Amino acid sequence: MICMDYNPKQMAIREKVFNTIISCFKRHGAENIDTPVFELKETLTGKYGEDSKLIYDLKDQGGELLSLRYDLTVPFARYLAMNKVTNIKRYHIAKVYRRDNPAMTRGRYREFYQCDFDIAGQYDPMIPDAECLKIVHEILSELELGDFRIKVNDRRILDGMFAVCGVPDDKFRTICSTVDKLDKMSWEDVRSEMVKEKGLSEEAADQIGQYVSLQGGMDLAERLLQDAKMSQSKQACAGLTDMKQLFSYLQLFQVTDKVVFDLSLARGLDYYTGVIYEAILTQTGPVPVAAAQNGAGEKAEEGVSVGSVAGGGRYDGLVGMFDPKGRKVPCVGVSIGIERVFSIMEQKAEASAEKVRTTETQVMVASAQKNLLEERLRLTAELWNAGIKAEVMYKKNPKLLSQLQHCEDSGIPLVAILGEQELKDGVVKLRTVHSREEVRFSYTHSISEIKRRTLDV
Amino acid sequence: MICMDYNPKQMAIREKVFNTIISCFKRHGAENIDTPVFELKETLTGKYGEDSKLIYDLKDQGGELLSLRYDLTVPFARYLAMNKVTNIKRYHIAKVYRRDNPAMTRGRYREFYQCDFDIAGQYDPMIPDAECLKIVHEILSELELGDFRIKVNDRRILDGMFAVCGVPDDKFRTICSTVDKLDKMSWEDVRSEMVKEKGLSEEAADQIGQYVSLQGGMDLAERLLQDAKMSQSKQACAGLTDMKQLFSYLQLFQVTDKVVFDLSLARGLDYYTGVIYEAILTQTGPVPVAAAQNGAGEKAEEGVSVGSVAGGGRYDGLVGMFDPKGRKVPCVGVSIGIERVFSIMEQKAEASAEKVRTTETQVMVASAQKNLLEERLRLTAELWNAGIKAEVMYKKNPKLLSQLQHCEDSGIPLVAILGEQELKDGVVKLRTVHSREEVRFSYTHSISEIKRRTLDV
Numbered sequence: 001m002i003c004m005d006y007n008p009k010q011m012a013i014r015e016k017v018f019n020t021i022i023s024c025f026k027r028h029g030a031e032n033i034d035t036p037v038f039e040l041k042e043t044l045t046g047k048y049g050e051d052s053k054l055i056y057d058l059k060d061q062g063g064e065l066l067s068l069r070y071d072l073t074v075p076f077a078r079y080l081a082m083n084k085v086t087n088i089k090r091y092h093i094a095k096v097y098r099r100d101n102p103a104m105t106r107g108r109y110r111e112f113y114q115c116d117f118d119i120a121g122q123y124d125p126m127i128p129d130a131e132c133l134k135i136v137h138e139i140l141s142e143l144e145l146g147d148f149r150i151k152v153n154d155r156r157i158l159d160g161m162f163a164v165c166g167v168p169d170d171k172f173r174t175i176c177s178t179v180d181k182l183d184k185m186s187w188e189d190v191r192s193e194m195v196k197e198k199g200l201s202e203e204a205a206d207q208i209g210q211y212v213s214l215q216g217g218m219d220l221a222e223r224l225l226q227d228a229k230m231s232q233s234k235q236a237c238a239g240l241t242d243m244k245q246l247f248s249y250l251q252l253f254q255v256t257d258k259v260v261f262d263l264s265l266a267r268g269l270d271y272y273t274g275v276i277y278e279a280i281l282t283q284t285g286p287v288p289v290a291a292a293q294n295g296a297g298e299k300a301e302e303g304v305s306v307g308s309v310a311g312g313g314r315y316d317g318l319v320g321m322f323d324p325k326g327r328k329v330p331c332v333g334v335s336i337g338i339e340r341v342f343s344i345m346e347q348k349a350e351a352s353a354e355k356v357r358t359t360e361t362q363v364m365v366a367s368a369q370k371n372l373l374e375e376r377l378r379l380t381a382e383l384w385n386a387g388i389k390a391e392v393m394y395k396k397n398p399k400l401l402s403q404l405q406h407c408e409d410s411g412i413p414l415v416a417i418l419g420e421q422e423l424k425d426g427v428v429k430l431r432t433v434h435s436r437e438e439v440r441f442s443y444t445h446s447i448s449e450i451k452r453r454t455l456d457v
Numbered sequence: 458m459i460c461m462d463y464n465p466k467q468m469a470i471r472e473k474v475f476n477t478i479i480s481c482f483k484r485h486g487a488e489n490i491d492t493p494v495f496e497l498k499e500t501l502t503g504k505y506g507e508d509s510k511l512i513y514d515l516k517d518q519g520g521e522l523l524s525l526r527y528d529l530t531v532p533f534a535r536y537l538a539m540n541k542v543t544n545i546k547r548y549h550i551a552k553v554y555r556r557d558n559p560a561m562t563r564g565r566y567r568e569f570y571q572c573d574f575d576i577a578g579q580y581d582p583m584i585p586d587a588e589c590l591k592i593v594h595e596i597l598s599e600l601e602l603g604d605f606r607i608k609v610n611d612r613r614i615l616d617g618m619f620a621v622c623g624v625p626d627d628k629f630r631t632i633c634s635t636v637d638k639l640d641k642m643s644w645e646d647v648r649s650e651m652v653k654e655k656g657l658s659e660e661a662a663d664q665i666g667q668y669v670s671l672q673g674g675m676d677l678a679e680r681l682l683q684d685a686k687m688s689q690s691k692q693a694c695a696g697l698t699d700m701k702q703l704f705s706y707l708q709l710f711q712v713t714d715k716v717v718f719d720l721s722l723a724r725g726l727d728y729y730t731g732v733i734y735e736a737i738l739t740q741t742g743p744v745p746v747a748a749a750q751n752g753a754g755e756k757a758e759e760g761v762s763v764g765s766v767a768g769g770g771r772y773d774g775l776v777g778m779f780d781p782k783g784r785k786v787p788c789v790g791v792s793i794g795i796e797r798v799f800s801i802m803e804q805k806a807e808a809s810a811e812k813v814r815t816t817e818t819q820v821m822v823a824s825a826q827k828n829l830l831e832e833r834l835r836l837t838a839e840l841w842n843a844g845i846k847a848e849v850m851y852k853k854n855p856k857l858l859s860q861l862q863h864c865e866d867s868g869i870p871l872v873a874i875l876g877e878q879e880l881k882d883g884v885v886k887l888r889t890v891h892s893r894e895e896v897r898f899s900y901t902h903s904i905s906e907i908k909r910r911t912l913d914v
Contacts (some may be wrong), residue, residue: 008488008547015489027841029818029848031465032472037494037552058525059514061556068515079462090465095494098516111493117741123851126806127834131851135837254842262784287700359488377709381591384484385711389487393578394588 004111008358013345015291017143018093018115021336024138025091025117028131033090035075037097041065043055043322044264047074049270053323054098056110068097071118073271073318073333079090080329081322087121089128093338118333120319126242129275129314132334136310137281139336142416145309147346149257153265154243155222155272155313160236161263164229166205167200173270174198183280183307187213212264218247220261244364246275270321274314275332280307281344309337357411359436362389362454364412366403368419373397375418379428379446383416384449390453414453416446461568464813470802474552474600474644475572477792481595482548485588487667490547492532494554498522500779501522503822504531506727511555513567521810525554529573530728530775530790537577537786544578546585575790583699586732586771587706593767596793602766602801604738607715610722611700612729612770614681617665617693618720621686622664624657630727636669637723638736644670660840669721675704677718695733703732709731715767724770732789733770738801766794814868819846819911821869823860825876830854832875836885836903840873843904845911864890874904876897 006014023092029377044055044067056068069075071352072092079085093115117135119128133150140148158179159276162172178193185207194200207229214220221243226229229238243261250256267276319329349356365380367373373396383390391412393403400417407415417429417438430453431438441449464472496648501512501524513525526532529549529672534540552571574592576585590607615636619629635650642650643665651657651665664686673676678700681687689692700718707713725734769791776786806813822837824830830853840847848869855875864872874886874895885903885908888895898906 005540005542006492007489008490010793011489011491025816025843027846029816029846031815032468033465034463036461037554038568057516059516061514063556081823083464088465097494099520111495119851121851124830124853127830127851130834136826138841167895239661248831249834252831253838343905358488359486373581373584374705376708377587377706381710384591384595387484389486394576394578396581397872457730 010173010342010346012356013349014342017338017341017345018299021115021139021338022091023349024094024135024142027138028089028117029118030089030091030117030286031091032087033076033079034094035069035072035079035092037068037095038066039069039075039078040084041067041303043078044070044074047321048269056097056099059445061204066357069094070098071096072114072335073118073315076116076118076277077318077331078316078322080331081327085120086329086356091115093118099142112339115336115338116333117336118331120329120331122330126246126249130246130253132245132312132332133250133259133277134253134255136277136334136336137253137258140279140309143341143345145341146281148258148279148281148309148374149260149278150255150279150310151260151262152243152246152275152277153262153394154239154275155238156235157243157263157275160230160233160239161208161211164236165211167208171198171200175208176199177268179208179264180268182212182264183264199373210369214263215260217256217259217261221247227362229257237357242275252395252428258311262281267311270317271315273316276313277334279309279310281309291384309333309340310336355411359410360389361414362413363391363394363414363416363450364403364407365390365416365418366400368417368422370397372418372423375380375423379416379418383450386451388451405432414450416450426429466806466813467799467803468813469721469801469813470806472801474798478549478572478596478598478795479550481592481599484595485574486593487546487548487574490536490549491535491551491730492526492529492536492549494525494552495523496526496532496535498524498572500527500535501527501531504728504778512659512687513554513556522835526551527555528553529571529792529889530575533573533790534577534772534788535779536787538784543786544575546573546574546576548574548816551893551914563588566823569914572795573790574793575788577786579787581858583703583706583732587703589708589769589789590712590716590734591712593791593793595732597736597766600798600802603738604767604799605715605736605738606717607734607736607767608717608719608722609700609703609732609734610719611732613692613696613731614700614720615723617687617690617696618668619663619677619682622668623661626657628657632657632665634724634725636665636721637725639669639721639723642776657815671720672711672717674716674718678704690833705727724768728775729770729772730773734768734791735765736859737764746853751894766797767791768794776814812868816848816869817846817865818848818867818869818871820871820907821860821864821874822847822849822873823857824855825857825874825879829875829877829880832880836873836875839904840907843908843909845904861890871907873907886912
C-alpha cells in the first residue's frame with residue numbers, strides 16, 4: 001500500500017497522544033490555525049535545499065502550479081507574511097507529504113503528521129525560547145515515554161566556533177551539516193568527511209573536535225565566554241550570553257534536570273538563526289529499539305535523528321522571505337516527532353495486557369428474550385437523549401450471550417438488560433460486565449441511575 | 458488565494474462544531490479511522506460519473522499514479538474491502554479535494570472537510586438506517602442552526618415509480634438526476650427537461666409529476682402500498698414496506714417531528730441502493746441566506762443542494778466493487794455538510810455581541826512593578842505544573858495596563874498580580890477581569906485558590 005490507513009485501535013492511541021499534546025499547547029495559551037494541504041509550488045521552492053526533490057507536485061491540470069506541503073513551518077511563515085501577523089502563539093497539527101527517497105531502503109511514510117508549536121513576535125531575549133523547552137519537557141513527561149534529554153545549542157555559537165577554528169565563511173553551512181551527523185557517526189568519520197569530502201584543514205577539524213565534545217549547563221556557557229579563542233567571536237559571545245540567560249529561565253521553569261548545552265548539536269535546516277534544540281529518549285530498553293526497527297526513525301520530522309522525539313529552534317529570517325518588503329518577524333518553535341511517539345505508544349499497547357478501547361460506549365442495551373427490539377430501541381434513544389454513550393444490536397432477536405460477548409470484546413462496562421419479567425415489573429436490570437454483579441432499578445429511575453454509574457466506571 | 462487559510466477565530470468555531478459532532482458519533486458507539494489523502498488513481502476512476510473531471514491528480518514523478526481523494530465514501534469502501542472488514546460503525550472527519558469547476562462562477566473551495574458516519578454490516582432492515590437519521594436529528598438540534606426538516610425516500614420506490622409510470626429502464630438514472638433538481642427548479646422546468654432533453658413521453662412525465670408532489674409519513678407509505686399503479690412494482694413495494702418499518706423505528710427514537718417521506722427526493726449519486734435522506738434548514742431568516750450568499754451552497758458535499766446541511770443513504774454495492782471476489786458489504790451512512798455549518802456558525806458569531814475566544818487561557822500572571830520577570834515566570838511555571846492554563850508576557854517590564862488590556866482583548870478571566878508589596882507580604886493579588894474585584898491570598902495557597910476559581914469561571 002502506498003500509504004497507511006489507520007485502523008480504530010491506532011486512531012484511539014493517536015487521539016490520546018493528540019489530546020495530551022493539544023492540552024499542553026492550550027495550557028500555554030496557544031491558538032490554532034490551519035493552512036491548505038497544497039501551496040503554490042513557488043512558495044516551497046528554495047526552502048528545503050537538496051530535499052526539494054522530495055516535494056510532491058500536483059499535475060498541471062490548468063491553473064496555478066501546486067505542491068503538497070513539505071512541512072508546517074514554511075506555510076506558517078507564508079501565513080504570517082500574507083496576513084501581516086506580527087504576534088502569535090499558535091499550534092498546528094496536520095499532515096505533510098514527502099516523496100519516497102530512493103536512497104532510503106526502509107519504508108518511509110509519504111504522509112505523516114507534524115505537530116508544531118511556534119511563537120512569533122519581537123520579545124525580550126530567550127523568554128519564548130525557554131517556554132518552547134518547557135513545553136517539550138511537559139509533553140515528554142506526560143506521555144511517559146521513558147527518560148529523555150533535551151540538547152540545546154545556538155547557531156551563533158556554532159558559527160562563532162567555526163570562525164575561530166578557521167573554517168572559511170562559505171563552508172559554515174556544509175560543515176554544520178557534517179557536525180549534525182555526530183549523533184549517528186563517530187567523530188573519526190565526521191572528521192574524515194570534513195577533511196576529505198569538504199576540504200577542511202586538519203587543524204580546523206581538530207579544533208572543532210575539541211569544542212563539539214563539550215557538554216554542560218550554564219557553567220559551560222560561562223567557561224566558554226572566558227575561552228581565549230571563543231571570546232574573540234562577537235557572534236559566539238552573543239549566543240553564549242543568551243545561553244546563560246536561557247538557563248536562568250529554565251531554572252525558574254524547573255526543567256534544567258533534562259536540559260544539556262551540547263556543542264555538537266547542529267540540526268540540519270538552514271533557516272535557524274539562534275537557539276536550536278532536540279529532545280532524545282535516553283532509555284535504551286525495548287521500546288525505543290522497537291520503534292526504530294519499524295522505521296519510525298526515518299519517518300519523523302525534518303532533522304529529527306535516531307532517538308529524537310522533538311526538535312526546533314529560532315528562525316528570525318524565514319517570514320521576511322515571504323514579505324514583499326522583507327519585513328522580518330522573529331520566530332521560535334518546536335515540532336514534536338509525533339509519528340515516532342505513535343510508534344512507541346503502539347508498541348507499549350501491544351506489550352501491555354490492557355486492551356485499547358476503540359469506542360467510548362458506556363452501556364449496552366440488551367434483551368434476555370425475543371421480540372423486545374422496540375423496547376431496546378426506546379431505552380437506547382432515551383439514553384442517547386440523556387447524553388449517555390449507548391449501543392444496541394441491530395438484530396431483531398440477538399442472543400443474550402452474543403450481546404454480552406460484544407461488551408466483553410469492546411470493553412463496554414455496563415449492560416442494561418430488558419426481559420419480559422423486568423418489563424412486567426417496570427424495572428431494568430443493570431449488569432456490571434467486569435464483576436457480573438446485577439441490580440434492578442425502576443424503569444423511570446433507570447436513566448438517572450445509569451448516568452450516575454457511568455460517571456463511576 | 459488558491460485555498461483558505463483558517464485563522465484562530467475560525468478554528469475556534471470549527472473546534473466547537475467538531476466537538477459537538479464527534480461527541481454525537483461517540484455517543485452512538487462509533488470508532489474512528491483515517492485513510493491517506495491520496496488514493497491510487499484507479500481507485501477513484503469510474504466512481505463519480507461526470508464529476509470525475511474534478512479530481513486532482515498528482516504529477517507523475519515515478520511510482521504509482523495518485524489522485525487526491527474526492528470524498529470519504531469511496532476510500533471507506535476501499536478500506537473495508539482491502540482489510541476484509543464486514544462490520545464496523547465508524548466516523549471519519551477529513552479534507553477532500555475537488556478542482557475548480559469552470560462552469561461555476563462563484564468561488565468553490567478546492568479543499569473542504571467532510572464529516573461522515575457510516576454503518577457497515579449485514580443487519581435486520583432499517584435499524585442502522587434509523588440510527589443515521591437519529592444522528593442527523595441530534596446533531597442539527599445541538600448545533601442550534603434553526604429549524605430543519607429531514608426528507609427521506611428510497612431508490613427502490615423511485616425506480617418502481619419510474620417503471621409504473623412508463624420510464625424505459627435505461628432512462629432511470631438520467632430521469633432520477635432530473636428529479637433531483639426539484640429543490641432548485643420548478644416542476645415545469647423539470648418536466649421540460651425530462652421531455653425535451655431526455656426524450657421522455659409527456660404522459661410518463663405527468664404521472665411522475667403526480668407522485669413527486671406527495672409528502673407524508675408512515676400514512677403515505679401505507680397509501681402508496683394500496684395505490685393501484687405503485688403496488689404493481691415489487692421494488693416499490695419492498696421500499697414502501699421498509700419505509701413503514703423505518704418510520705416505526707423513528708417513532709421509538711422520537712424524531713418523526715422533523716422527518717418527512719418526500720417522493721421528490723432523488724439525490725445525485727449513482728451508488729445508492731435503498732433509503733436516501735437529506736436534511737435542510739427551513740428557517741428563511743438571515744442566517745441561511747447569508748451562508749448561501751458566501752458560496753456555502755456550492756462547497757458542500759456531493760449532492761448536498763441549496764439549504765441542505767446533511768445527506769446520505771444506503772449503498773449496498775460499493776464495497777463489492779473493490780473486492781476481488783465482488784463480496785458485498787451492505788452500508789448506510791450520512792455526511793454532515795460541515796462547511797455550510799461552519800459558515801452559518803461564523804455568521805452567527807459575527808452577528809452576536811459575544812466574543813469568540815481563540816485561546817482557553819484561564820489566568821494571566823502579571824506584575825505591577827518593574828523587575829519582577831523572574832517572579833512572574835516562577836509562578837507561571839507553577840500554574841502550568843498544576844494543569845492551569847496560564848500566560849505571561851514575554852517582556853522584562855511590561856506595563857500593568859498592557860497586561861490587563863491583553864486579558865480584556867483575549868477574554869482571560871483572571872489575573873494574578875505580583876507586586877513588591879505582595880512579595881514582601883508573601884501574597885498574590887487575584888483580580889477578576891470582568892468585575893475588577895481583587896482579593897489577596899498567601900503565595901503558598903495561591904495555586905490551589907486559582908485552581909478553585911478557574912473551575913468557577
